[in-house]
Amino acid sequence: MPQYYTSGEFAEKAHVSIRTIRYYDQRNLLKPATRTKGGARRYTDQDFAKLQQILLLKYLGFSLSDIREMTIGSGDVQFLLNSLQIQKRLAEERLEEMKNVIVAIDSTSQALKSNQQVDWSKMLNLIHLTSMNQSLSIQYKNATNISARIRLHRDYSVNKEGWFPWLFSNLHLKPGMKVLELGAGNGALWSQNIDNVPTGVTVVLSDISEGMLADAKKAIGDHSQFQYAVFDAQKIPFADNTFDLVIANHMLFYCDDIPKTLKEVRRVLKPGASFVCSTYSKRHMHEITDLVQSYNSNIVLSSTNLYERFGLDNGEQILQPYFEDVTCHKYQDAIELSESMPIISYILSCHGNQNSILLDHYQDFKQYVDHKVENGFYITKDAGYFSAKKV
CATH class of the missing domain: 1.10.287 (Helix Hairpins)
Structure with a gap:
């Protein structure tokens, strides 16, 4: 049987005030494990572990609303x-x-x-x-x-080559090339292929987030051929005709002004140089959307359908005014698994309203997903990239 603490004992154990404990309960940050018949709160050592997590995240600068999202399912x-x-x-x-x-x-x-x-x-x-x-x-x-x-x-894709090795192999890098990646994120395209980057290739990794580029630099390590630059892709701080290749891996649909970004890409590319930009279609991972919608029809995983802004179905049409030889290349793959946690982690990482809805129903939602995946779960993948050339 678990040991139970009164609010006073629990607060003293954590070196916080009883008022703080009550406030976290009111804000749905930390609910007591149980209550007595008279309504008094009772806490366990598992609650204490969660409280320590909350206090540390608060110390590190997170807002209480951020902490509330991040501690969903903290027992997992x-x-x-x-x-x-x-x-x-x-x-x-x-x-x-x-x-x-x-x-x-x-x-x-x-x-x-x-x-x-x-x-x-x-x-x-x-x-x-x-x-x-x-x-x-x-x-x-x-x-x-x-x-x-x-x-x-x-971890769960059927195609074991992996997206980043596949995309990298299609870049056809050669010694002496100067490459720019827009929206490089955590640098996975390069960190996963670091041993295959030809000598003499110079790569500029850019992102609008300084923190993301710091992660990329750590992942890639100390390699002099890599440079890092923080800027918006809609205003690239390089001269005309600078790069032999520009890459935009699943990022064009995030740009506020896609035509402006494409004009900038064309400007910095050398004549005859290539632009590689990846995206996906409406069919991509639709089973996850269907899953959350069947649980609660009010859940929206993304406020914007990114494939409508730049996707496999309309990408060629968007690129053609700026480039020649626009060609679509599909990546053949799917996801198969029978575990709930990778799917739940993915769902909670999305940019929609799912966390505000699932915050108070996490255990129920986890049981629902457990049941859905116990006999295996198939997820469609429909992604690829467009290659195009500057005339």
Whole structure:
């Protein structure tokens, strides 16, 4: 039998106030394991573990609404691992930030002692860094969401070659080429193929998120042929006719102005150089959408159907005004599994309203998915890329 704690005992054990415990209950962050007949809260050691997780995430700068989403199903190992991954990244970022603070304070103190001119801009930069904590939290949360989606494809796909090795093999890289990847994310295209990158190829990885590029740099390691740049693909900071190849892997549909982005891609490509951009169709992974809709028809996994903005069905038409020889290449694959957690992790990583609906029904939803997948679950994959050339 589990040991139960009163609210007072539980608060004292965690070194927080009873008011905090009650507030977390009211906000649906931490419900008591049970209540007495008189309505008094009772907590267990498992609740204590969840409270420690909440307090740490709060310390690392996450909002209570973020924490509420991140601690759904915190008793499940994969969810706990995802949360710990975020916490570790943010702790490392905070440690690096504090080292910079110490260096700047020492430098300023030394200048004052020596009656030298103080570079106050360094201190202002530190204030700017400190104010970035919340945005870093969002970036790392997004990175973990992307990892959840990649894991589902990597571990349960029928085609064992894998998307990134397949796409990489179709780039046909040659020594001396200069390559730009737009929206490179965590750099998986390169980190998974690092031993096959030809000598003499220069690769610029770009993303609008500095945190994502930091993850890419860690994953790829110390390789001088890789460069990293933070910018919006709608305004590429390179001269005309710079690159032999530009890659946009599942990112064009995120651009606010796709035509503007395509004009920029064409501008920085050398004459005769190639543009490779991947996407998917309406049929891609429709079984997951059907699954959540059958559980609750109000759940929408994405507020925008990205394939409608740039997909396999309309991509050729969108690219043709800007490029020649537009060709579609399909990746033959599907997902088969009989486990619920990879699917649930994928669902909760989406950008729709699913978390707000599932927050208070997680165990019920997990049982529902368990039943649906116990005899095997098939997921359609309909993805590929377009290749095109600049005239």
